[in-house]
Amino acid sequence: MAITSANQLELLQTAEAVAREKMIDPVLVIEAMEESLARAAKSRYGAEMDIRVAIDRKTGRATFTRVRTVVADDELENYQAEFTVEQAKPYMADPQVGQEFSEEVPPVEMGRIAAQSAKQVILQKVREAERDRQYEEFKDRAGTIINGLVKREEYGNVIVDVGAGEAILRRNEKIGRESYRPNDRIRVYIKEVRREQRGPQIFLSRTAPEFMAELFKMEVPEIYDGIIEIKAVARDPGSRAKIAVISYDNSIDPVGACVGMRGSRVQAVVNELQGEKIDIIPWNEDTPTFLVNALQPAEVTKVVLDEEAGKIEVVVPEEQLSLAIGRRGQNVRLASQLTGLDIDIMTEEQESSRRQAEFELRTKLFMDNLDLDEFFAQLLVSEGFTSLEEVAYVEVDELLVIDGVDEGTAGELQARARDVLEAQNTAALDAARALGVEDSLFEFEGLTPQMIEALAKDDVKTLEDFATCADWELAGGWTTANGERIKDDGTLEPFGMTLEEAQGLIMTARVLLGWVDPTEMDGEAEDNAEEEAEA
Numbered sequence: 001m002a003i004t005s006a007n008q009l010e011l012l013q014t015a016e017a018v019a020r021e022k023m024i025d026p027v028l029v030i031e032a033m034e035e036s037l038a039r040a041a042k043s044r045y046g047a048e049m050d051i052r053v054a055i056d057r058k059t060g061r062a063t064f065t066r067v068r069t070v071v072a073d074d075e076l077e078n079y080q081a082e083f084t085v086e087q088a089k090p091y092m093a094d095p096q097v098g099q100e101f102s103e104e105v106p107p108v109e110m111g112r113i114a115a116q117s118a119k120q121v122i123l124q125k126v127r128e129a130e131r132d133r134q135y136e137e138f139k140d141r142a143g144t145i146i147n148g149l150v151k152r153e154e155y156g157n158v159i160v161d162v163g164a165g166e167a168i169l170r171r172n173e174k175i176g177r178e179s180y181r182p183n184d185r186i187r188v189y190i191k192e193v194r195r196e197q198r199g200p201q202i203f204l205s206r207t208a209p210e211f212m213a214e215l216f217k218m219e220v221p222e223i224y225d226g227i228i229e230i231k232a233v234a235r236d237p238g239s240r241a242k243i244a245v246i247s248y249d250n251s252i253d254p255v256g257a258c259v260g261m262r263g264s265r266v267q268a269v270v271n272e273l274q275g276e277k278i279d280i281i282p283w284n285e286d287t288p289t290f291l292v293n294a295l296q297p298a299e300v301t302k303v304v305l306d307e308e309a310g311k312i313e314v315v316v317p318e319e320q321l322s323l324a325i326g327r328r329g330q331n332v333r334l335a336s337q338l339t340g341l342d343i344d345i346m347t348e349e350q351e352s353s354r355r356q357a358e359f360e361l362r363t364k365l366f367m368d369n370l371d372l373d374e375f376f377a378q379l380l381v382s383e384g385f386t387s388l389e390e391v392a393y394v395e396v397d398e399l400l401v402i403d404g405v406d407e408g409t410a411g412e413l414q415a416r417a418r419d420v421l422e423a424q425n426t427a428a429l430d431a432a433r434a435l436g437v438e439d440s441l442f443e444f445e446g447l448t449p450q451m452i453e454a455l456a457k458d459d460v461k462t463l464e465d466f467a468t469c470a471d472w473e474l475a476g477g478w479t480t481a482n483g484e485r486i487k488d489d490g491t492l493e494p495f496g497m498t499l500e501e502a503q504g505l506i507m508t509a510r511v512l513l514g515w516v517d518p519t520e521m522d523g524e525a526e527d528n529a530e531e532e533a534e535a
Contacts, residue, residue: 029126064104065105068080069098069101072097091103131200134200138165138200139195141193142193143190146187158174167204187272188211190204191203212235220260222247233338234334234338236333246283287339311341312339369388369416379403379404388417424449425450428449431456432453437461444512450495463509464513471506475497
């Protein structure tokens, strides 16, 4: 097949037709044709030649040119596509290194194999252009809702026609036991768009919390306008969900706006989510207050927040316990997801029993160590004393407020407490030495004898061992695995060691050992302070 005047316009018509069918730029199709013709020409004239083809965008005429580049004498490698300055002089007036010389060559006759190869090149280029167009179209639509048409189901995964390509709704992203037939219309959330070797992959979801948030944004104009904001969403897809909202206009009730007249707005979302029950909760910056709202419809008596551990204790009446926990723990689990905290729920009776046990334990501590009778020990506990250290080193005035305690009695109490603590310290130091602790750790400031003994039992016996510890190994922490927070116990956690204190001690040890330059620490501290100030 030769590119003659009879089929020159046919090239342009073919390019237009392919471009319309694939919804891509006709220029890309023509460029693919030019490349395929150039390949065919190289197979005729020689693979080492630099043959280029240009198709006139108006007439369709294909021009074949051979291009040679001027190179330095010592760089000449390809004699078919390159020549030196001397060799170029017959063809060019003043040849310079880097210049190109082009001369037109006769069009080639395309045999069956060459034509097939050209067709493959064009198809490949068109596919690449189609994939690029699809990726560009959907990459900015991640995080939005789209309507699609079900094409087929493969191993539980639903293939959805989204207009300009196909997307996949994985089995675990479907609500409950949803099933779809070909040509069913489906509303889905674009969770992720990835560019892969086989083309862009569009992953859909109907279980993502963001899907519910976007549905509310479509149904509630105040959310779309930014008057109401969705602060958090927690879902048990197909069963129940909680959504926290806040209004930036005092005249608008965020919960009422989301519910709508006679529940019309929330019902539209419920219907789309296969009857999923939705609790709409007012957001509050005060965590305990927000948690009380999140545990609705259960009534909460008391909330105790431990921010450092990311944990919260909730006390409810006995008859409200099952309601607070919910079926299979659903209510408390959703409330935990909504607040980002671990929630321990107990009844008033359980809390009372726990407090009584703590009271008895502290009373026994003072009776055994300070040689007090039960009544006097209970007085100390009732006044808020929890440890021997508090009794030993508290201001005397704080002891004098206890009924029956005068200065003499207070001095005697503190003396007994200090004697006991000194004996405990001596015993802890002896135990640590017996375990092989070196002097470098004994001389390190910031660690009590009991801490050193605990470290020795954990095989930390030198300052070098201590300096290699991680802060969470000393103070404890929390890790998340499979969506659940797991407690990591710290060696010094029983002594009230915090993460910040652990970090400070470890860095001090590293400085003393010469592992860290203290000036660098100061620079990092200043940078952190500036970042916090900016935030």
